[in-house]
Amino acid sequence: MSKERKMNTELRRTMRKIFRNPSAVLGFALLIFFVIVAIFAPLIAEPINPMMLDDNGNPMKLDDPYVMPIITWSSTPVPPSADHPFGMIQGRDIFYGVVWGTRTAFFIGLTVTIISTLFGILIGSISGYYGGWIDEVLMRITDVFMSIPFLLAAMVLTTILGNGIDKVMIAMTVFGWMGAARLIRANILQVKEEQYILASKALGVKDYFIIMRHVLPNTIFPVLIQASMRMGSLVITAAGLSFLGLGAPLGYADWGSMLNFTRNWILGASGSTFSYWYAVFYPGMAMVLFVLAWNLVGDALRDVFDPRLK
Amino acid sequence: MTTFIIRRLLLLPLIVLGVSLIIFSLFQILGPDKLLAAYVNPNVFDKLSSEELEVLKEKYGLTKPFAERYGIWLWNALKGDLGWSQVGKDAVLKSILSRFPYTLELALYALIPVVGVGIWLGVAAAVHRDKFLDQFIRIFAIVGWSFPDFVFGLLILMVFYSVLGWFPPGTLSQWAEEIVKSESFHKITHLVSIDALLNGRLDVFWDALRHIIGPVITLSFLWWAYLLRITRSSMLEVLSKEYVRTARAKGVSEHDVIHKHAQRNAMIPVVTVAGNMVIGLLSGTVIIEVIFNRTGIGRLAADAAVQLDYATVLGTTLFYSIVLVLGNLIIDILYAVFDPRVRLG
Numbered sequence: 001m002s003k004e005r006k007m008n009t010e011l012r013r014t015m016r017k018i019f020r021n022p023s024a025v026l027g028f029a030l031l032i033f034f035v036i037v038a039i040f041a042p043l044i045a046e047p048i049n050p051m052m053l054d055d056n057g058n059p060m061k062l063d064d065p066y067v068m069p070i071i072t073w074s075s076t077p078v079p080p081s082a083d084h085p086f087g088m089i090q091g092r093d094i095f096y097g098v099v100w101g102t103r104t105a106f107f108i109g110l111t112v113t114i115i116s117t118l119f120g121i122l123i124g125s126i127s128g129y130y131g132g133w134i135d136e137v138l139m140r141i142t143d144v145f146m147s148i149p150f151l152l153a154a155m156v157l158t159t160i161l162g163n164g165i166d167k168v169m170i171a172m173t174v175f176g177w178m179g180a181a182r183l184i185r186a187n188i189l190q191v192k193e194e195q196y197i198l199a200s201k202a203l204g205v206k207d208y209f210i211i212m213r214h215v216l217p218n219t220i221f222p223v224l225i226q227a228s229m230r231m232g233s234l235v236i237t238a239a240g241l242s243f244l245g246l247g248a249p250l251g252y253a254d255w256g257s258m259l260n261f262t263r264n265w266i267l268g269a270s271g272s273t274f275s276y277w278y279a280v281f282y283p284g285m286a287m288v289l290f291v292l293a294w295n296l297v298g299d300a301l302r303d304v305f306d307p308r309l310k
Numbered sequence: 311m312t313t314f315i316i317r318r319l320l321l322l323p324l325i326v327l328g329v330s331l332i333i334f335s336l337f338q339i340l341g342p343d344k345l346l347a348a349y350v351n352p353n354v355f356d357k358l359s360s361e362e363l364e365v366l367k368e369k370y371g372l373t374k375p376f377a378e379r380y381g382i383w384l385w386n387a388l389k390g391d392l393g394w395s396q397v398g399k400d401a402v403l404k405s406i407l408s409r410f411p412y413t414l415e416l417a418l419y420a421l422i423p424v425v426g427v428g429i430w431l432g433v434a435a436a437v438h439r440d441k442f443l444d445q446f447i448r449i450f451a452i453v454g455w456s457f458p459d460f461v462f463g464l465l466i467l468m469v470f471y472s473v474l475g476w477f478p479p480g481t482l483s484q485w486a487e488e489i490v491k492s493e494s495f496h497k498i499t500h501l502v503s504i505d506a507l508l509n510g511r512l513d514v515f516w517d518a519l520r521h522i523i524g525p526v527i528t529l530s531f532l533w534w535a536y537l538l539r540i541t542r543s544s545m546l547e548v549l550s551k552e553y554v555r556t557a558r559a560k561g562v563s564e565h566d567v568i569h570k571h572a573q574r575n576a577m578i579p580v581v582t583v584a585g586n587m588v589i590g591l592l593s594g595t596v597i598i599e600v601i602f603n604r605t606g607i608g609r610l611a612a613d614a615a616v617q618l619d620y621a622t623v624l625g626t627t628l629f630y631s632i633v634l635v636l637g638n639l640i641i642d643i644l645y646a647v648f649d650p651r652v653r654l655g
Binding site: 023140141143144145146147148149151152153155156157159160161232236239240243244245246259262263277280284287288289291292295296299 | 332333339448455457461593597600612623631635
């Protein structure tokens, strides 16, 4: 049997294992749904401002589709109707925000996860492979970064850098690489003593080549699983920052900042507050389902690749 | 064991130093003008001329080089002076210490349902593995794990405050606040609800309880899931061990097999997780305290971060890092105590 065909059967067996698990199927289905919403956002919620007309009398196109247009001047929440299926809050259409917020969530989550994981892999590989004083110094630095609560650190750095989702992403990356670094270091320490690594060393293969070709492929899976499980919590943290009024600017299509709008309506007046349920429910549900999708996928991957934890 | 503890304690000053250096350097991104704003009343600040600004920068030492300023801060910190907290309207150390009991109280109340229900459900799920109960508990857990704390907190507020009017936000009602602040109310533990009981004020106790239930429900719903999953997988591992089979074979009742033989050994990793949870609850209440409008150290840190009150931010971050390091040390020691096979070295 050729090497390629063997890989294929292996892959197929893994896939079958994943899709036998109903919660994994649900996770992937949800994820695909969100990907479709993100890709077709311009078709699902057209980026136009009905309040402003161009020369031909058609509604004007938005310069920046991520800034939700103000479509009514009443700031009180307006319940769902046929035109605005999720209702309106602060003059903005909730449906529009939920749809375009999907893109924001993917953008923030993927960027931060990828960059911080790569940085963690870099630090962890150097630390684990070389050991000695390099390891000692890098690991103590990691300890220091780990002893600052993530949310607080992200809050401080975002405030210092100023508002904007790019600032949130920088802040979360600066304080988000330590998990991956520790994990990859621990795995490398284990793999380092294996015969095939010692053999390549004896043959005089360069360090860089050994790490890239032999060590990383054998240690990368746990890191990828951890990364997919972190996607959810990163999106929660980013939304939490927006909710606190840091991060995404006012009116940005972001689930967290839409919930920030609802804060005053819920804490302010009592009694009739429950009639604003849709303002919390739709953006909140979008967030819960998004995070749930990533958690289910991460769980499924872990079940397959790390049979120790059931 | 003693050398292990000493070595870890020696690491503490190093970590505290590193944390303060990171936070201090981050604030340098702001530059002297914005740093000055933290010292001056904002209403006055805009009216100052540029000469006056220079004088003020000189006065607060903002024109000095970075190393010198950090040195001054460090020297003062070592003497126990962490500066003045704009947000806390008091010395930083005092503001932190006066708010800590509120956060501790919330963490302790949340811990009871989390540990009790989390372990109970985790064991139940493991015993009924892959049956309906197990599937149901696991779905419940992963959905709980996926809820952002502020979304769940808002829902709780909406239902229990707006609709039912049971659990209001805040720490205490106005009248109870006045009683607690009065001379005749003795502060023994500084935990409001306990002090109220010790003072024989059942009405204040009931009021404190009403205010704390909302945040406790929110925190425990989010943290149950985590403990439950660890308990479940640890239980499953132990249940497949030889000695469990031996116990069953010699006719020990199923109840005793599960609760005496298996559960005790399965609890070892759970201790670590529960410890991590206490640390997490102490530092992870920022958003909960903001949503439920409670006094506490998380709220202090959040307000300070938003207003760039850097003396307070430095103080609270240092406090958190000390809690984290000491907490982890205690967990490691407990781990060795619970599991004699573990050697600390």
